[in-house]
Amino acid sequence: MNIWKYLIKRILLMALVLFGVACIVFFIAHVIPADPVGAILGGNAPPEKIDKLRAQLGYDRPLIEQFFSFLKGAVVGDFGVSIKTNNPVMTDIGIYFPATIELALVAIIISIVLGVFLGILSAVHRNKMVDNFSRVFSILGVSMPVFWIGLILILIFYYKLDWLPGGGRINFFLDPPQRITGMYLFDSLFTGNWEVFRDALLHILLPAFVLGYNSTASIARITRSSMLEVLGQEYIRTAKAKGLKKRLVIYRHALRNALIPTITIIGLVFGGLLEGAVLTETVFSWPGLGRYITAGLLSLDYPAVMGGTIYIAFIYSLANLAVDFLYALLDPRMRT
Amino acid sequence: MTVANEKTALGFFEKNKPYIDDLKHTVFLFRKSKLTMVGFVLIVIFLLVAFLGPLFLPYDPIAQNFAVRLQPPSQEHLFGTDQFGRDIFSRVIQGSRMALWIIFLVSAISGLLGTTVGIIAGYFGGLIDDIIMRITDMFLAFPSLVLAMAFAAMMGPNFTNTIIAISLVNWTTYARLARAEAMKVKEQPYIEAIRSVGAGTGRILFLHVLPMCISPVIVQLTLRMGTIILTAAGLGFLGLGVQPPTPEWGAMVSDGRNFLVDQWWISTFPGFAIVFVVLGFNLLGDGIRDMLDPRLRR
Numbered sequence: 001m002n003i004w005k006y007l008i009k010r011i012l013l014m015a016l017v018l019f020g021v022a023c024i025v026f027f028i029a030h031v032i033p034a035d036p037v038g039a040i041l042g043g044n045a046p047p048e049k050i051d052k053l054r055a056q057l058g059y060d061r062p063l064i065e066q067f068f069s070f071l072k073g074a075v076v077g078d079f080g081v082s083i084k085t086n087n088p089v090m091t092d093i094g095i096y097f098p099a100t101i102e103l104a105l106v107a108i109i110i111s112i113v114l115g116v117f118l119g120i121l122s123a124v125h126r127n128k129m130v131d132n133f134s135r136v137f138s139i140l141g142v143s144m145p146v147f148w149i150g151l152i153l154i155l156i157f158y159y160k161l162d163w164l165p166g167g168g169r170i171n172f173f174l175d176p177p178q179r180i181t182g183m184y185l186f187d188s189l190f191t192g193n194w195e196v197f198r199d200a201l202l203h204i205l206l207p208a209f210v211l212g213y214n215s216t217a218s219i220a221r222i223t224r225s226s227m228l229e230v231l232g233q234e235y236i237r238t239a240k241a242k243g244l245k246k247r248l249v250i251y252r253h254a255l256r257n258a259l260i261p262t263i264t265i266i267g268l269v270f271g272g273l274l275e276g277a278v279l280t281e282t283v284f285s286w287p288g289l290g291r292y293i294t295a296g297l298l299s300l301d302y303p304a305v306m307g308g309t310i311y312i313a314f315i316y317s318l319a320n321l322a323v324d325f326l327y328a329l330l331d332p333r334m335r336t
Numbered sequence: 337m338t339v340a341n342e343k344t345a346l347g348f349f350e351k352n353k354p355y356i357d358d359l360k361h362t363v364f365l366f367r368k369s370k371l372t373m374v375g376f377v378l379i380v381i382f383l384l385v386a387f388l389g390p391l392f393l394p395y396d397p398i399a400q401n402f403a404v405r406l407q408p409p410s411q412e413h414l415f416g417t418d419q420f421g422r423d424i425f426s427r428v429i430q431g432s433r434m435a436l437w438i439i440f441l442v443s444a445i446s447g448l449l450g451t452t453v454g455i456i457a458g459y460f461g462g463l464i465d466d467i468i469m470r471i472t473d474m475f476l477a478f479p480s481l482v483l484a485m486a487f488a489a490m491m492g493p494n495f496t497n498t499i500i501a502i503s504l505v506n507w508t509t510y511a512r513l514a515r516a517e518a519m520k521v522k523e524q525p526y527i528e529a530i531r532s533v534g535a536g537t538g539r540i541l542f543l544h545v546l547p548m549c550i551s552p553v554i555v556q557l558t559l560r561m562g563t564i565i566l567t568a569a570g571l572g573f574l575g576l577g578v579q580p581p582t583p584e585w586g587a588m589v590s591d592g593r594n595f596l597v598d599q600w601w602i603s604t605f606p607g608f609a610i611v612f613v614v615l616g617f618n619l620l621g622d623g624i625r626d627m628l629d630p631r632l633r634r
Contacts, residue, residue: 013473020474028486139371139622143615145566147573148589148607151596159597275479279570293482294574297489309486313477 006328014317021313022074026067029302057302070306079307084299089307092292097311098182099169100288103280104273106185106204107212112266115216116259119223123231123258124250134220141217146276150210150283157206164206167285171199207284211276215269222265227258267323271316365627372623378616385429386436395423397430398581406599416601418591420581424602427583428609434584435613438499438568443557445503450510451553455545457511458518465515472508480505481570488576498577502567506560510553517549558624562617569610585610 037054054060058069073079079089118134125131158166169184170176177187177196185204188197230236231254239249278290285291289308296304349356367373394414401421409416415424457468475483487501521527522545530540571577572586580587585606592602 016470017473017477020470021477024474024478024483025486028490139615139618140611143562143618144611145569145573145586145589145607145614147570147586148603148610151589151593151603152607155596155600271479275481278479278481278485279573282574290482294485294576297485298575300489305486305489309478309482312479312482316479317477 003328007325010321010324014321017317018310018314019071021310021317022071025306025309025313026070029306030063030066074310079310080303082296082301082304082307084296084301084304089303092304093289093307093311095182096287096289096292099286100274100277100281100290102183102185103204103208103211103286103288104270104277105183106208107273108215108266108270110208111212111216111219111269114212115219116223116262118216118220119262120227120250120255122220122224123227126228131224134224138217138220141213144213145279146210146214147279147283149213150207150280153206153210154283165199165203167283169200169203169286170196171203174199207280207286210283211273211280214272214276215266218265218269218272219262223258223262226261227254230254230258264323264327267319267326270319270323274312274316362627369623369626371619372626375616375619375621375623378612379620382432382613382616383436386432389429390433393426393429395426397422397426397583406595406602408599409601415605416599418588418602419595419599422581424588424605427588428585428605431583431585431588431606431609432613434495434578434582435565435568435609437495438502439561439564441499442502442506442564442568443561445499446506447510447553447557449503450507451514451546451549453507454511454514454553455518455541455549458515458549459522459541459545461519468511469515472511475505475508478505481567484567484571485574485576488571493571493576493579495578495582498568498571501571502564505567506564509556509560513552513556514549517552518545521545521548555624555628558617559621562614562621565610565614565617 037050037057037059041050041053051060058066061069077090081087082089082092085092118137122131122134154166157164165171174196177184177193177200178191180187180190184200185197188194188200231250236249236254239253240246244253274290277288278294280286281288281291282294289312293305293308293312295301296308399422401417403421404413404417405419405421407413407417407421413423413425415428417423418427453468457465483505484501487504488497491497491500527540527544530544535544568577568584569586569589572584572588573590575587575590577586578584580591588606589603589610592599592604592606595602
C-alpha cells in the first residue's frame with residue numbers, strides 16, 4: 001500500500017476514534033452523574049440558584065441537543081468556559097499544556113539516554129554486577145508508585161540535602177521568561193536569560209527524572225534483550241573476527257540494529273508519560289495539564305475536565321499515529 | 337481390584353508422561369530462576385498477611401487517639417502513628433486486604449467482561465467485530481489513569497467505583513487477546529463438527545470456544561496485577577479512590593504529604609507496602625512470561 005494512502009486511512013481512523021472519545025467523555029460527564037448542577041452547588045442550594053446555573057450552563061436543554069452543541073464546539077476546540085477559572089477551557093489548556101510537554105520532553109530525553117546506556121551496559125556485561133544492578137534498577141522502576149518516589153526524592157534532595165528545589169517550575173522570586181513557547185527552558189534560552197534557564201533546569205530535573213524513571217526501566221529492558229539478540233548474530237562474530245575494536249562493534253554494528261525495538265517502545269512509553277504526569281505534577285506542584293484536570297475533577301469543573309481529557313486523548317492519539325507512521329516508513333510490512 | 341487400580345494408575349502416568357515431564361521442567365525452570373522465586377515468596381507473604389494479618393492487629397486501624405499523634409516508629413508503634421494517632425502498622429496490614437480485594441475484583445470483572453466481549457467479536461467477525469474493535473480503540477485512546485480518574489470522580493470516589501473505574505479501563509486488553517484466540521479456534525474442524533451436530537451458538541461459544549481462549553487471558557491477568565495496584569494507589573493518592581478513613585495505601589501516602597519533613601514515616605511505610613507487592617507481582621509475572629516463552633524454555 002502506498003504510504004500516503006496509509007497515512008490518510010490512519011487519520012480517518014483517528015478522527016473516528018476521537019469522535020468515540022468525545023462520546024465517552026460526554027457520557028462520563030453528563031449521563032453518569034444524574035445532576036451535574038446539584039453536584040457543583042451541593043445538596044442545599046436554593047432552587048432558583050440551581051435553575052439559573054442550569055440555564056447558564058445549558059443543562060436545561062435536551063441531552064441530545066447538548067451533545068451536538070458539545071460536539072460542534074469540540075471540533076473547533078471550543079469546550080466552553082471553565083467554572084473555576086472563568087477562562088475558556090482552550091485558553092487554560094494553552095497556559096497549562098506547555099508545562100506538561102516540557103516536563104515530558106525532558107523526561108523522555110533523560111529516559112532514552114539513561115535507558116539505552118543501561119541496556120547496552122547490561123547486555124555487554126551480561127550476568128555481571130552491572131547487569132544485575134541495572135536489572136534491579138529497572139524492575140524497581142516499574143514497581144514503585146510514581147508519586148511515592150517523588151515524595152521520597154523531595155525528602156532526600158530538598159529537605160535533607162537541599163541540593164534541588166522541592167516543587168514548582170521556577171524560583172518564587174524570579175520572573176518567568178518572556179512567553180514564546182510557554183516552555184521556560186526554551187523561552188529563557190531564546191531570550192538569553194541564563195539565570196532563569198539555570199533555575200528552571202534545576203526545577204525540572206527531579207520531576208523529569210521521577211516521571212521518566214518508569215520509561216527508563218522499559219527502555220533499558222528492551223535495549224538489553226534486543227542487544228543480546230543482535231550480539232549473538234553471525235555478522236557480529238565476523239566483525240569481531242576481523243579484529244575490529246570492541247567499542248566499534250558494539251556501537252557501530254550492534255547498536256544500530258538493536259535500536260529498532262527501542263524506537264517502538266519509546267512511542268509506547270509516551271502514553272505512560274502522560275499518565276505519570278498527572279501524578280508527578282501533583283507531587284511537585286507543577287502547573288501542568290494533569291494537575292488542571294485533577295483539580296477540575298476534585299471541584300467538579302465539568303468543562304475543564306471534558307476539554308482537558310479530550311485534549312490529552314487527542315495528543316496521545318497523535319503520538320501513536322506519529323509512531324505508527326514512522327514505523328510504516330521504516331518497515332513496509334507494517335502498512336496494512 | 338488392586339491390580340486393576342495399579343494398572344490404571346500406571347496407565348495414567350504413562351499416558352501423560354510428556355505432560356508430567358513438561359510440568360517437571362516448568363517447576364525446574366521456576367526454581368532455577370532466583371528472581372521468580374523471590375517474587376513468589378513476596379506474593380505468598382502478601383497473601384498470608386492479607387488473609388491472616390487483620391486477625392492479629394495490635395491496634396484498631398481506624399480508631400483515632402490524639403494522645404499519641406505523630407509518634408515516630410517505636411516498640412509500641414512499629415511504623416509510628418499518623419496525625420490522628422492511628423497506628424500505621426495496623427493500617428498498612430489492614431490495607432493489604434483492601435489491595436487484595438481490589439486486585440481480585442478488578443481481575444474478575446475486567447477479565448470476564450473482556451473475554452466475553454472478545455470471543456463474541458472473534459467468533460462472529462464482520463460488522464460486530466469491527467464495532468467492538470473500534471470501541472476498544474476508543475478506550476485505548478486515553479492514558480488509562482486519566483480515564484479511570486474521570487470515571488471514579490464522576491461516579492463519586494469510593495471503593496465500589498474504584499473497582500468499576502479500573503475494570504472499565506482494563507477490559508480492552510483481555511478483549512483483544514480473547515478475540516485473537518477465538519479467531520484461531522473458530523477455524524478448527526471440531527467447531528465445525530459440533531455445529532453440524534446442531535449445537536447452539538451460546539453452547540459453542542461458552543463451552544467450546546471460551547475454554548480455549550482462557551489461558552492467555554489468565555497469564556495476562558497475572559502480568560497486570562501489579563499495574564492494577566499502582567492504578568488503585570494512584571487514584572487513592574489523588575483523592576479519587578477509596579476514601580479515608582478506610583486504610584488504602586495510596587491515600588495513606590497522600591495523608592503524610594504535609595508532614596513529610598519531620599514525620600517521614602507516615603508516607604514512607606505505606607509506600608514500601610505498595611513496592612513490596614507490586615515488585616512481587618512483577619518478578620513473578622516476568623518469570624511466568626519467560627517460562628511460557630518457547631524460545632527461552634529449552
